[in-house]
Amino acid sequence: MKNSFRFTSWFVFLSLFSCRSSEVKNHLNIITADIIVYGGTSAAIASAVQASRLGKTVVVVSPDKHLGGMASGGLGFTDTGNKAVIGGIAREFYQRVYQHYQKPEAWRWQKKEEYGNKGQGTPAMDGTERTMWIFEPHVAETIFEDFVRENKIPVFRDEWLNRENGVQKKNGKITSFQTLSGITYAGKMFIDATYEGDLMAAAGISYHVGREANSVYGEEYNGIQTGVLHHDHYFKKNIDPYKIPGNSASGLLPLISPENPGEKGEGDNKVQAYCFRMCLSNHPENRLPFPKPDGYDSTQYELLVRVFDSGWRELFRKFDPIPNRKTDTNNHGPVSTDYIGMSYDYPEATFERRQEIIKAHETYQKGLLYFIATSKRIPKEVQEEFNTWGLAKDEFTDNGNWPHQLYVREARRMLSNYVMTENETLGRKPVNNPVGMGSYSLDSHNIQRYVKPDGYVQNEGDIGVHIKEPYQIGYGAIIPKKQECQNLFVPVCLSSSHIAYGSIRMEPVFMILGQSAATAAAQAIESKKAVQDVDFTKLKEQLLKDKQVLTKPASTF
Structure with missing residues (x-):
């Protein structure tokens, strides 16, 4: 390096x-x-x-x-859970966000009153507590x-x-x-x-x-989760995984593993998918067209076409609004910005290898955007709406308007004498000597994409369990x-x-x-x-x- x-x-x-x-x-x-x-x-x-x-x-x-x-780095639509347990310097950060957006000059591309004040379950801006939980990347930096x-x-x-x-x-x-x-x-x-x-x-x-077997800590949602379908990041209809539909000899489409996913509840050394949280804009003066990346390969997105052909139309579900007509756009659906199966060796990789993995994620995700924006195989009404969006011109200006941080959702986890498990998070076991609190749902993105015994493709590993x-x-x-x-x-x-x-x-x-x-x-x-x-x-x-x-x-x- x-x-x-x-x-x-x-x-x-x-x-x-x-x-x-x-x-x-x-x-x-x-x-x-x-x-x-x-x-x-x-x-x-x-x-x-x-x-x-x-x-x-x-x-x-x-x-x-x-x-x-x-x-x-793009995660401006904050995953807060219960905001009452966020204190100290963390709360001070969100109070400073609030103070920033009280200034008229902060609203360059949108009037303050036009912003919908949408947060995760509660208002983005809480005037009583003088906090704001949703923000633009450059404001956070x-x-x-x-x-x-x-x-x-x-x-x-x-x-x-x-x-x-x-x-x-x-x-x-x-x-x-x-x-x-x-x-x-x-x-x-x-x-x-x-x-x-x-x-x-x-x-x-x-x-x-990776994932521990459920037996290690007496958990339910830790190990391999075949057949468990949470959120909407799975294939709801039967989608053929083969290059020539119905012909297994033709080989699998890209990004589908030929391996057996493993036994439900058992552990593995795989980590959940990474992606970039993108900041997009639909303001004509602050919107850049999606670029065609070096190494673009349209065949990587064949599975997405088949999902659209099945009638799926939820592409814009996670275009979460942040101020100034921008988004924090996250993965959503069975084929999206998560580069499933391509992050396994990142935690232990050399710095040089990590840079290759980061670049591969960037190429895949930029290619996905370009494909949706330009391919004739994308439904017309979807493509027309998609092209009202683009990269935000005033964000990540020294990195081609692309986020500088890959969303490393998990890598190594320390193994100490005390291990937090789902039993503590769900209130089944008490916690000694607390130094902070959490409240967000048990949330894992998909970890692998495989072929089920019936011959159709499915994602595995996505978990969303509400914490009371x-x-x-x-x-x-x-x-x-x-x-x-x-x-x-x-x-x-x-x-x-x-x-x-x-x-x-x-x-x-x-x-x-x-x-x-x-x-x-x-x-x-x-x-x-x-x-x-x-x-x-x-x-x-x-x-x-x-x-x-x-x-x-x-x-x-």
Whole structure:
């Protein structure tokens, strides 16, 4: 991975800070701070902000150039669940979104009163609580940059962990890690806030990739889910999977696996499908035509044609409205933007291989848009409506108006002494030492596409199970086993089963857990204790002081 952050730029930047022991230090390619945060996600920024507010020196080491991860990468139609359990810095983020859209100049392509105020089950904009949950990508990124600037947090961008031998440990603690640029980051506490869990893995922490069998944790919705059809992301009618319909000798259409999907309830090493959350516009002055990507192959979309031919017409179901006549467009239907089956090796892949996977997802998804926009095989009325949309000209302007963040819905998940499962999320088991709350449905996208015994195609792995009330997330889920590491927090790739992670993996929750991780890190430094030995009573006191929500509220807002 080529690194573009030059020595001179970070040296000059850090020279703005004095070299007293209480501040960030820069000596001979070694950056030292109390807390080192690896990642550029929303959780990373929440962690760094909290660390700074608690008087600790902190640096963010980000592989990404843009801050905010999916929160600024296209996921503007926030997956909130019960908004009453979103507190602390996470709620502050959404309050800043609200404040932005109170300004008349924020409404460039649409009058404020024309915006439908549509959110997930509740209004997008809540004036009583001064929060707004739906937003444009560039607005989110600006807020994260404001957080960094206001708290004077050094951010090192385009810095990639040396995963082979870059992590140094001594006496059960990480002492430093090195990036591929040759810079070493040394600290007292470390927070892995990446979607992939690279620092966690490189530090020798136990983790899992894929679905556990239901028998492992006594679950129902974790393992292989053949025959379980939730949401609308499955084939409701019989669709022939073969290149020549009815002729199995002709071979399968693209993106259909020839493998047996496995036994229901058993585990596997597959992960749910990824995609890009697209920001589209239907304003003529802010709309760009869908481009034909390099490597375009129209045969990749034959299955979609057959779905349309069966009478399916739900293409626009997930063109969710965000301000200024734009969308957060997500996967919807049996054949859509999810690149099913093409993300399996991403979690463990090298940086170079991940870039190939990301590019393949981009090519597939751009090709899908171009195909729908131009192919004569698309129903005329669908195509005409589709072509009223295009890429938003004023979003992702340095990336061809394409999102800079692939939606990595899950990758590695830490395996600690405490594992969040569907039993905790559904209220069947109590949670000890809560450091945050979740409330979104158990939600997994499809994991494989296969041929059923009757000879027709079907998707497998999509789960949507409603959660009746918010649940707590235990402190033990964001810390590793003590014998593996005593100064690391993992608020994103936390210890969770596949299906429990399907609810936890929401951006507000990541910010909540990032703030809690930084709070515990600060207290571990002050008490000179391992993260596993932090006094939870004291931790809880600080979390509540900083407006985190740790118990089910009496009402929603």
